[in-house]
Amino acid sequence: xxxxxxxxxxxxxxxxxxxxxxxxxxxxxxxxxxxxxxxxxxxxxxxxxxxxxxxxxxxxxxxxxxxxxxxxxxxxxxxxxxxxxxxxxxxxxxxxxxxxxxxxxxxxxxxxxxxxxxxxxxxxxxxxxxxxxxxxxxxxxxxxxxxxxxxxxxxxxxxxxxxxxxxxxxxxxxxxxxxxxxxxxxxxxxxxxxxxxxxxxxxxxxxxxxxxxxxxxxxxxxxxxxxxxxxxxxxxxxxxxxxxxxxxxxxxxxxxxxxxxxxxxxxxxxxxxxxxxxxxxxxxxxxxxxxxxxxxxxxxxxxxxxxxxxxxxxxxxxxxxxxxxxxxxxxxxxxxxxxxxxxxxxxxxxxxxxxxxxxxxxxxxxxxxxxxxxxxxxxxxxxxxxxxxxxxxxxxxxxxxxxxxxxxxxxxxxxxxxxxxxxxxxxxx
Numbered sequence: 001x002x003x004x005x006x007x008x009x010x011x012x013x014x015x016x017x018x019x020x021x022x023x024x025x026x027x028x029x030x031x032x033x034x035x036x037x038x039x040x041x042x043x044x045x046x047x048x049x050x051x052x053x054x055x056x057x058x059x060x061x062x063x064x065x066x067x068x069x070x071x072x073x074x075x076x077x078x079x080x081x082x083x084x085x086x087x088x089x090x091x092x093x094x095x096x097x098x099x100x101x102x103x104x105x106x107x108x109x110x111x112x113x114x115x116x117x118x119x120x121x122x123x124x125x126x127x128x129x130x131x132x133x134x135x136x137x138x139x140x141x142x143x144x145x146x147x148x149x150x151x152x153x154x155x156x157x158x159x160x161x162x163x164x165x166x167x168x169x170x171x172x173x174x175x176x177x178x179x180x181x182x183x184x185x186x187x188x189x190x191x192x193x194x195x196x197x198x199x200x201x202x203x204x205x206x207x208x209x210x211x212x213x214x215x216x217x218x219x220x221x222x223x224x225x226x227x228x229x230x231x232x233x234x235x236x237x238x239x240x241x242x243x244x245x246x247x248x249x250x251x252x253x254x255x256x257x258x259x260x261x262x263x264x265x266x267x268x269x270x271x272x273x274x275x276x277x278x279x280x281x282x283x284x285x286x287x288x289x290x291x292x293x294x295x296x297x298x299x300x301x302x303x304x305x306x307x308x309x310x311x312x313x314x315x316x317x318x319x320x321x322x323x324x325x326x327x328x329x330x331x332x333x334x335x336x337x338x339x340x341x342x343x344x345x346x347x348x349x350x351x352x353x354x355x356x357x358x359x360x361x362x363x364x365x366x367x368x369x370x371x372x373x374x375x376x377x378x379x380x381x382x383x384x385x386x387x388x389x390x391x392x393x394x395x396x397x398x399x400x401x402x403x404x405x406x407x408x409x410x411x412x413x414x415x416x417x418x419x420x421x422x423x424x425x426x427x428x429x
Contacts, residue, residue, distance in 0.1 A: 158327070
């Protein structure tokens with residue numbers, strides 16, 4: 001009798017769960033169609049362009065009604081009754097409703113006093129500039145953070161990376177002045193394009209041979225390595241696009257210390273590897289609506305930490321290349337908050353740069369101008385990377401000898417692009 005009651009109860013529970021899941025599928029389908037109909041632009045690098053594209057009062061009201069409907073509609077469902085994939089959709093819808101409603105409050109205020117010309121002096125110079133920056137920080141980082149938290153985090157990263165650079169210097173046995181002077185010697189720079197190409201191909205071969213030590217089996221699509229042709233992107237050492245890793249070699253000799261870390265970040269196991277996995281990952285129509293830069297750039301920056309295990313960073317100077325660029329990324333974090341939220345002048349920003357970075361004054365003003373034009377974007381690299389590092393350290397302590405680095409990387413990657421708090425849920429599930 002007890003068995004029959006149990007079976008009947010289990011059947012009824014399963015029946016109601018199935019009905020709840022069907023209703024949620026209908027709800028999420030309506031969310032997808034409604035969101036698509038809004039035709040919202042992707043986050044823009046330029047805050048000026050973003051503000052210029054704010055719609056009319058009618059368009060804003062339509063968006064507000066939609067996101068309030070979706071947010072309220074979620075209360076009709078019990079998360080425990082949903083399937084695993086539906087739970088991802090539930091959390092994504094909830095997250096996006098919150099962020100978009102926050103944006104719409106700012107847009108409603110903006111259209112009340114929409115200026116004829118938007119100030120290009122930085123987002124802090126526009127009406128409600130600090131509130132806009134706080135919102136953009138959350139959007140770009142894909143996490144619920146505050147400017148003050150990010151500033152403090154950035155200072156910590158500056159200190160951490162400086163310690164790594166000092167460790168490399170001590171390995172060379174050179175004094176501080178001799179060390180930084182030596183970094184400009186001709187031996188670290190290559191003028192022959194063929195040798196640059198060959199060096200990147202050699203880095204690829206080494207990394208591919210060591211990849212099974214850290215990652216589960218996965219067939220990586222063919223990766224092309226080419227010299228970049230876009231002068232607009234010449235300020236970056238390289239980039240990735242459409243199964244191709246581009247290194248920028250124009251009118252200056254190429255810095256050999258960039259070979260290893262740059263390939264890792266842009267190609268494998270960075271963006272090429274990540275995008276390849278994402279293209280093979282089955283995701284819902286809801287998830288396909290969104291892309292989270294904090295996760296994407298965070299992964300690329302995290303991957304650089306794996307260089308020695310992947311067989312590269314074979315000399316202290318090879319490793320230094322990673323830290324030379326990482327100190328730039330680290331200093332940009334407090335600079336971003338300082339310029340866009342605390343109201344720093346360019347002079348204050350330059351002084352902060354020179355205090356914390358040696359040997360790279362030539363790019364300081366360029367980076368400061370970039371941060372003013374593109375508030376919050378530079379934070380994505382460091383914040384996402386450090387979270388992944390912390391998750392790994394936490395699991396290593398918790399699991400001890402049972403910790404499996406391959407499975408850890410799979411848990412980070414195997415669910416597609418998600419906000420960082422949802423990536424963490426997958427890691428610790």
